[in-house]
Amino acid sequence: MMTSARSSSWTSSDPSLAELEVMVAEPSHRGKGIGKEVTRMMMSYGVTKLGVKQFEVKIGLDNQVSIAMFKKLHFQEVSVSKVFKEMTLEIRVDDLVRAKLLHDTAHMKERDYGQTCRNRQELVSK
Numbered sequence: 591m592m593t594s595a596r597s598s599s600w601t602s603s604d605p606s607l608a609e610l611e612v613m614v615a616e617p618s619h620r621g622k623g624i625g626k627e628v629t630r631m632m633m634s635y636g637v638t639k640l641g642v643k644q645f646e647v648k649i650g651l652d653n654q655v656s657i658a659m660f661k662k663l664h665f666q667e668v669s670v671s672k673v674f675k676e677m678t679l680e681i682r683v684d685d686l687v688r689a690k691l692l693h694d695t696a697h698m699k700e701r702d703y704g705q706t707c708r709n710r711q712e713l714v715s716k
């Protein structure tokens with residue numbers, strides 16, 4: 591799986607605006623809720639740790655699954671580029687969006703990445 595959320599500094603110097611990208615690389619693992627869950631997880635991290643107030647996503651017009659997923663997460667279509675054949679969707683993090691996001695990710699726990707890797711290595715070497 592690949593996920594990323596980056597500051598859209600190439601289009602704006604506003605650090606409260608972030609662009610999201612998500613891919614469930616293994617096709618057989620798609621359609622099981624992973625995409626929605628990791629997107630919420632990234633958004634929650636962005637909002638609570640980085641002060642993100644607006645997310646945007648650019649999706650190819652033929653990628654209906656992804657467009658459906660972001661609309662389900664309440665992103666709104668803001669523009670369509672015929673040249674790049676892509677759509678831009680965005681969501682502004684107002685109090686309601688923030689509260690829903692925190693509610694939907696309340697079961698998730700933040701773990702130290704280095705420690706998690708070391709724990710895995712210990713398990714594998716046993």
Ligand SMILES: CC(C)(COP(=O)(O)OP(=O)(O)OC[C@H]1O[C@@H](n2cnc3c(N)ncnc32)[C@H](O)[C@@H]1OP(=O)(O)O)[C@@H](O)C(=O)NCCC(=O)NCCS
Nearest residue numbers: 611612613614620621622623624625626655656658659662
């Ligand atoms: C787009 C992608 C990340 C979605 O992840 P996923 O784990 O497959 O999606 P989920 O199972 O979490 O489903 C999320 C929503 O997507 C939509 N969706 C998922 N599979 C779908 C399908 N086969 N047909 C139509 N809509 C679909 C639904 O709206 C779904 O919400 P619901 O389950 O509440 O109905 C994944 O399919 C993927 O990696 N695609 C290729 C890479 C890509 O296009 N990335 C997007 C660029 S940012």
